Amino acid sequence: MIAPRSRGKRALAGGSLRPLAALCIALALSACVAPSPGSDEEGMPETIRVGAPLDLSGIAAIAGIGTGEKRGMEVAAAEINESGFLGDSKIELEFADTKADKRDAAAAAIKLVQQDAVHAIVGFTLSPSFSAGAPAAARAETPIVVPVFGTGLEAGDGYAYGIYPNLPKMYPPHDVEIAESLGADTAAYLYDSDNPTATAITDARRDALEAAGVDTVTVQEVTSTTTDYRAQLTKIQQEDPDILVVSVLPGQYPAIFLQREELSIDVQVIASDGVATRDSLEQAGDSMECTVFTTAWSALSDEGRNPTFIESFQKAHPDLLPDSWAAAGYDALWFYAHAVKKAGTVEGTAVRDALAATSDFSGAFGNYGMNQDGQTTIEGTVLMIRDGAVESWSADKSCKG
Amino acid sequence: MQQLINGVALGGTFALLGVGLTLIWGVMGVLTFAQAQVLTWGGFGTLVAWELGASVWVAFGAGVLTGAVVCVLVEVTVIGPLRRRGGSEFSFVAATMGVSVLLGFFLEWRTHAQTLTFPREGFPTGSMRIGALTLSELQVAIIVITILVSAALMATLRWTRFGRDVRAVAESREVASLLGVSPRATYWVVSAIAGALAAIAGIFQGVSNANISYSSGDHLLMIAFAVAVVGGIGSVGGAVVGGLAIGIVQVFAVAYVSSAFQQAAAFLAILIVLVLRPQGLFGREETVRV
Numbered sequence: 139m140i141a142p143r144s145r146g147k148r149a150l151a152g153g154s155l156r157p158l159a160a161l162c163i164a165l166a167l168s169a170c171v172a173p174s175p176g177s178d179e180e181g182m183p184e185t186i187r188v189g190a191p192l193d194l195s196g197i198a199a200i201a202g203i204g205t206g207e208k209r210g211m212e213v214a215a216a217e218i219n220e221s222g223f224l225g226d227s228k229i230e231l232e233f234a235d236t237k238a239d240k241r242d243a244a245a246a247a248i249k250l251v252q253q254d255a256v257h258a259i260v261g262f263t264l265s266p267s268f269s270a271g272a273p274a275a276a277r278a279e280t281p282i283v284v285p286v287f288g289t290g291l292e293a294g295d296g297y298a299y300g301i302y303p304n305l306p307k308m309y310p311p312h313d314v315e316i317a318e319s320l321g322a323d324t325a326a327y328l329y330d331s332d333n334p335t336a337t338a339i340t341d342a343r344r345d346a347l348e349a350a351g352v353d354t355v356t357v358q359e360v361t362s363t364t365t366d367y368r369a370q371l372t373k374i375q376q377e378d379p380d381i382l383v384v385s386v387l388p389g390q391y392p393a394i395f396l397q398r399e400e401l402s403i404d405v406q407v408i409a410s411d412g413v414a415t416r417d418s419l420e421q422a423g424d425s426m427e428c429t430v431f432t433t434a435w436s437a438l439s440d441e442g443r444n445p446t447f448i449e450s451f452q453k454a455h456p457d458l459l460p461d462s463w464a465a466a467g468y469d470a471l472w473f474y475a476h477a478v479k480k481a482g483t484v485e486g487t488a489v490r491d492a493l494a495a496t497s498d499f500s501g502a503f504g505n506y507g508m509n510q511d512g513q514t515t516i517e518g519t520v521l522m523i524r525d526g527a528v529e530s531w532s533a534d535k536s537c538k539g
Numbered sequence: 540m541q542q543l544i545n546g547v548a549l550g551g552t553f554a555l556l557g558v559g560l561t562l563i564w565g566v567m568g569v570l571t572f573a574q575a576q577v578l579t580w581g582g583f584g585t586l587v588a589w590e591l592g593a594s595v596w597v598a599f600g601a602g603v604l605t606g607a608v609v610c611v612l613v614e615v616t617v618i619g620p621l622r623r624r625g626g627s628e629f630s631f632v633a634a635t636m637g638v639s640v641l642l643g644f645f646l647e648w649r650t651h652a653q654t655l656t657f658p659r660e661g662f663p664t665g666s667m668r669i670g671a672l673t674l675s676e677l678q679v680a681i682i683v684i685t686i687l688v689s690a691a692l693m694a695t696l697r698w699t700r701f702g703r704d705v706r707a708v709a710e711s712r713e714v715a716s717l718l719g720v721s722p723r724a725t726y727w728v729v730s731a732i733a734g735a736l737a738a739i740a741g742i743f744q745g746v747s748n749a750n751i752s753y754s755s756g757d758h759l760l761m762i763a764f765a766v767a768v769v770g771g772i773g774s775v776g777g778a779v780v781g782g783l784a785i786g787i788v789q790v791f792a793v794a795y796v797s798s799a800f801q802q803a804a805a806f807l808a809i810l811i812v813l814v815l816r817p818q819g820l821f822g823r824e825e826t827v828r829v
Contacts, residue, residue: 194652197754201652331799359798363758365748366552368545368675369793369801389654393748396659400666400675401541421656421749 182227186257186484188215188474189232189250189280191271193263196238197362202389203412203463204263207285208233210460210467210502211260213450218475229475232256236263240270247271251278257484258283260470265335272298279486281493283474285466291512297486299493299508301470301501303434303516306338309410310346312432312520313383316408317352319533322380324355326405328370328394329385331359336385339410343383355379362387367394368401375403388412392421399425406430414521414528416459423526428537430522434503435465438530439519441504443472448502460502469501541672542794543787548678550786551685555740556759557766557778558689559610559733565773566709566729570628571635573613574737574763576642578756581606581738582745583646586657595661599742606738607731613638614730619723646753654752657745664746681743688736689779696775705729709773762805769809771822780820785809 190211193204211231219228232254234246243262250256251274259275259282262268268284268291275282276295284291284300291298317325325347329340344354355377358370371394374382382405384394391413398405409431412418419426437448437460447468451460476499477492478484497507506515522531556578563571584605588598617634626634663676696702707715708725715722740759745751766785770777785805792804812820 195647201752202654205652357798358793359801361802365744365755365758366545366549368549368678369542369790370798372541372545373793373798389750389752392750396664396749397675397747400664400673400677402666402668402673417654417656417750 182225182478182482183257183484184227186224186227186229186478187232187254188229188471189234189247189254189256189259190261191234191236191243191246191250191259191267192261193238193243193267194233194235196236200238200264200362200387200389203286203387204236204238206461206463207261207263207467207470209451209455209458210285210447210464210469211471213447213454213464214468214471214475216454217446217450218472223475224479227478229471231471234261236267236271238263238267240266243267243271244274247274251275251280256280258474258478258486258489260467260474261285264333266333268294268298279490281474281477281486281489283470283493285470286463294512296512297490298512299473300513301466301473301503302514303518304511304513305335305411305434306342308434308516308518309339309432310342312518313343313408314346314350314352315533316430316520316531317347317350317381320381320406322352322406324377324379325352325381325383326355326374326377326379327357327383327385328367328374329357329359330362330387330390332361333387336387339385340383343385347383352381360386360390362390364390365393367397371398371401371403374405375401379405381406381408383408384413385410388415388418391418391426395422395425395429411435411462414523415461419523419526419528426523427526428522428524430520430531432518432520433462434516434518435462436519436521436528438521438528439504442500442502442506444502444504465502469499469503472501473499542790544672544674544678544682546787546790547783548675548681548786549790550783551681552740552743552782553759553762553766553786554685554689554779554782555736556756556763557770557782558692558775559736560763561767561770561773561775561778562692562729562733562736564767565775566705567614567618567622567726568628569618569631569635570764571613571618572632572760573635573638573642574610574733575756575760576639576646577606577610577613577734578737578741578744578759579646579751579753580609580642580741581734582657582741582751582755584738585742585745586655586751589658595658598658602742603735603738606734606736606741608734609642610730610734610737611727614726619726643753643757650753652753654750657749657751659746659749662746677743677747684739684743685779685782688739689775692732693775701728765806765809769812769819771819774819774821777819777821784820 192208193200195201215229215231236243236246259280262271262284272282272294276297282294282298286302291300327340330336384407407429409429411433413431448460477489481488481492499506503516509515520531521528524537560574563569581602585598585602588601617638621630621634663680665676667674696705704720704725707720708722712722741756766781767778770781788808789801789805792800
């Protein structure tokens with residue numbers, strides 16, 4: 139036993155915090171009442187300021203998504219400006235790191251719309267940041283285009299539009315098709331319970347599979363910071379399901395697959411978007427073999443502007459491969475640019491209406507438009523991992539892991 | 540049985556970090572918030588050595604050395620000067636929080652906030668079957684190393700001259716100095732040991748996940764504090780038992796209650812222990828003289 143040393147002084151400094159509190163209140167009030175110079179500007183300005191609040195740090199599994207979105211937006215901005223798509227107007231991106239923290243997201247949104255007077259926001263990585271930051275932008279009548287999105291778009295109060303399709307709607311039909319092709323009767327689920335999107339996705343996948351006659355044997359929760367999944371995987375192994383449906387952050391997949399392999403758990407995995415990034419394939423190796431997943435974006439697709447996106451991305455980042463997040467950032471900025479061109483102005487409500495009316499957009503995700511819920515009509519495609527590479531899935535393809 | 544092994548292995552990682560924390564508190568009287576980053580830096584030390592072409596054992600040693608050096612540097616450049624200027628407990632807490640942020644920021648900057656691939660080749664990553672049990676070689680390695688390292692540390696503190704010096708400094712720095720023991724050298728060695736233990740945990744975590752990032756260790760800090768407190772702050776054996784117990788409680792919560800209660804179950808168990816035994820499982824009651 140090593141005894142702790144005697145305690146030090148516990149007296150707190152006696153300075154008053156009231157001046158600081160008053161300053162904070164004054165700043166908050168000024169943020170509420172200040173006009174929004176960016177949103178009511180008519181015509182096309184020389185510089186179109188686009189705020190991009192993204193999770194660029196914080197939990198690494200989320201920061202990886204934010205940095206991907208940032209790269210895609212930068213590629214799109216360069217294309218838009220160099221091609222003169224918006225005439226003499228140039229897009230200027232104002233990035234803000236929201237650090238995977240709701241408070242930072244809210245603060246960044248207030249700063250961008252009030253202090254920086256951006257014309258639009260293209261950003262917010264994942265739903266929690268969006269839910270925290272969108273109300274401030276919507277109050278200022280600033281249109282918002284969200285690259286990656288899951289649930290809760292109503293927080294944008296009619297000014298928010300998501301590029302990613304409604305994932306709780308996109309996955310289930312494909313899951314049912316995959317399960318039927320495998321002849322699965324039972325399913326286990328593993329998901330991030332602290333992520334509202336993953337929760338909504340899992341609920342929808344489970345409802346659809348149960349409706350299709352696939353019984354649920356266990357539902358296992360983890361969090362976005364979990365790194366040891368062995369307890370949940372062992373529990374799943376004990377229930378012996380035919381399929382394991384996983385909805386977690388992309389950065390969590392390698393550990394899940396490797397720990398599944400260590401424990402010799404042999405179950406067909408149906409994963410979600412982001413499972414097959416280059417890093418995941420490199421880290422998880424053979425343990426991901428035969429995994430099937432539905433994705434909104436595919437490098438294999440030559441629809442829309444996808445070939446152009448891939449070429450531009452690889453030119454800008456020779457050491458990296460494009461991924462779903464970069465594609466979403468790319469399409470989000472291009473989608474906004476199209477709406478501005480159609481509206482002929484950067485004025486908030488006009489751009490919002492143009493965003494809502496877009497039905498013929500061509501982007502990295504293919505050709506699509508916006509539905510009445512403010513989300514795109516992308517249906518997704520099913521892929522599988524075989525021989526360490528990603529390829530199209532079909533019911534008649536066999537795979538031995 | 541399978542879940543028991545899962546729990547002990549999970550608890551082994553908690554214990555390694557918790558032992559370092561309790562050692563620093565017990566000897567130096569410092570509640571350090573930098574230890575999770577030391578864990579991460581240890582993992583990065585191994586990664587860098589591996590990328591430079593080192594063998595797995597050299598890379599492992601480099602990671603352990605990195606953790607030790609970082610922890611000693613924190614003692615030399617921040618905690619030591621603060622102690623000499625009569626810093627309070629709160630100033631140590633604030634200072635080590637600042638160190639943690641800076642260490643994390645450096646890694647974040649160098650890695651562009653990306654998750655990097657951690658090497659697994661050469662590490663025990665296969666599995667073995669004993670009857671109906673499937674044992675992960677990595678889990679076995681974590682359990683064995685945790686037990687060996689903790690036993691060696693406890694034996695050193697109890698039966699060697701260095702151990703007596705450490706206990707003397709922990710009891711009273713002034714009296715230890717009068718007896719010819721150098722508190723400063725003791726602090727350095729204790730810091731190195733705590734840093735090395737955290738680094739071992741960081742390396743195992745990297746191997747387990749096949750990746751590492753600047754924030755890899757952050758989520759373990761709260762658990763490590765809990766381990767140190769439930770074991771009895773300042774007690775190395777207590778931290779080991781506390782770590783293993785929390786790991787087992789977390790895993791059993793998944794196995795027999797619900798995965799939704801994994802985190803809550805651990806902290807509920809900690810609350811129960813502290814209510815029944817405020818000094819922790821192996822802690823010593825303090826008498827305060829007025």
